[in-house]
Amino acid sequence: xxxxxxxxxxxxxxxxxxxxSFTVEKGEIVGFLGPNGAGKTTTLKIITxxxxxxxxxxxxxxxxxxxxxxxxxxRLGYLPESVPLYKEMTVKRFLNFVAESKGIEGKSRGxxxxxxxxxxxxxxxxxxxxxxLSKGYxxxxxxxxxxxxxxxILIFDEPTIGLDPSQIIEIRQLxxxxxxxxxxxxxxxxxxxxxxxxxxxxxxxxxxxxxxxTPANLTAQLQKSTRIVLQVKSDSQPIEAIIDKLSNxxxxxNITREDHNGTLxxxxxxxxxxxxxxxRTVIENNWDLIEIKLHDFSLEDIFLELVTKEEEAA
Numbered sequence: 001x002x003x004x005x006x007x008x009x010x011x012x013x014x015x016x017x018x019x020x021s022f023t024v025e026k027g028e029i030v031g032f033l034g035p036n037g038a039g040k041t042t043t044l045k046i047i048t049x050x051x052x053x054x055x056x057x058x059x060x061x062x063x064x065x066x067x068x069x070x071x072x073x074x075r076l077g078y079l080p081e082s083v084p085l086y087k088e089m090t091v092k093r094f095l096n097f098v099a100e101s102k103g104i105e106g107k108s109r110g111x112x113x114x115x116x117x118x119x120x121x122x123x124x125x126x127x128x129x130x131x132x133l134s135k136g137y138x139x140x141x142x143x144x145x146x147x148x149x150x151x152x153i154l155i156f157d158e159p160t161i162g163l164d165p166s167q168i169i170e171i172r173q174l175x176x177x178x179x180x181x182x183x184x185x186x187x188x189x190x191x192x193x194x195x196x197x198x199x200x201x202x203x204x205x206x207x208x209x210x211x212x213x214t215p216a217n218l219t220a221q222l223q224k225s226t227r228i229v230l231q232v233k234s235d236s237q238p239i240e241a242i243i244d245k246l247s248n249x250x251x252x253x254n255i256t257r258e259d260h261n262g263t264l265x266x267x268x269x270x271x272x273x274x275x276x277x278x279x280r281t282v283i284e285n286n287w288d289l290i291e292i293k294l295h296d297f298s299l300e301d302i303f304l305e306l307v308t309k310e311e312e313a314a
Contacts, residue, residue, distance in 0.1 A: 007056030077146030087131030136167030
């Protein structure tokens, strides 16, 4: 369990984060979201004892990060945004160095290295030089070093940055698998990644926490209307204007910017399903109905809504 209590970090006159508080329960996979420069990495560095807060405190499994940082570090596996690897070493030699640094005795190191290389899919490359590996494999080595000594809590800062699509899928699945036994904080600005992996999200903007909830609860709180995706073809009539005149329509946005053809986002009263009414209107006007479906309120929609509100309030 991680308890962050009113932490603030100042660099001279610059306030990186201010009065940040949240809790991560045992066994949760939590997404830590925010724009670039919002304070994500600063917060994670404080939790991992990389640096102290100016104010406030962090407790990891009841241990104070300032009073007993060594005990806290033994319970954490950390993958920073820039993975610290010795590229001239082989995978096995590097992991042996990490195991030695973490105090694992010589007789146990071999078994521990075999365990983490198997978990991270590195068994076939453990005798290769790290600098000769692909970006995806180097990222796996970074995760493997975080797993040395089997810590119960893992903290990953932008774990898929710079990877190609297939590598991203592999690393996401690895994080999901690890989440079956570990508590994980996943920092990312890639919102689909968080929505696929995490059970709860914490959103930070300009150094302050603006939301801590499950994506489903945030959707219920923020979604004030129903959105319908409508794709239609028409020879001449201005579709957008006609749909907008229907009852209980709150707004129509033509995302293809064509008067007579294209895809519309129709915002409607949340208490009513207007798809039958819209479909009849399409048929009565002799338009070609290509598609009509409900538009899910995504994590990206939630994020933009909250960040925009925060900036408007400021």
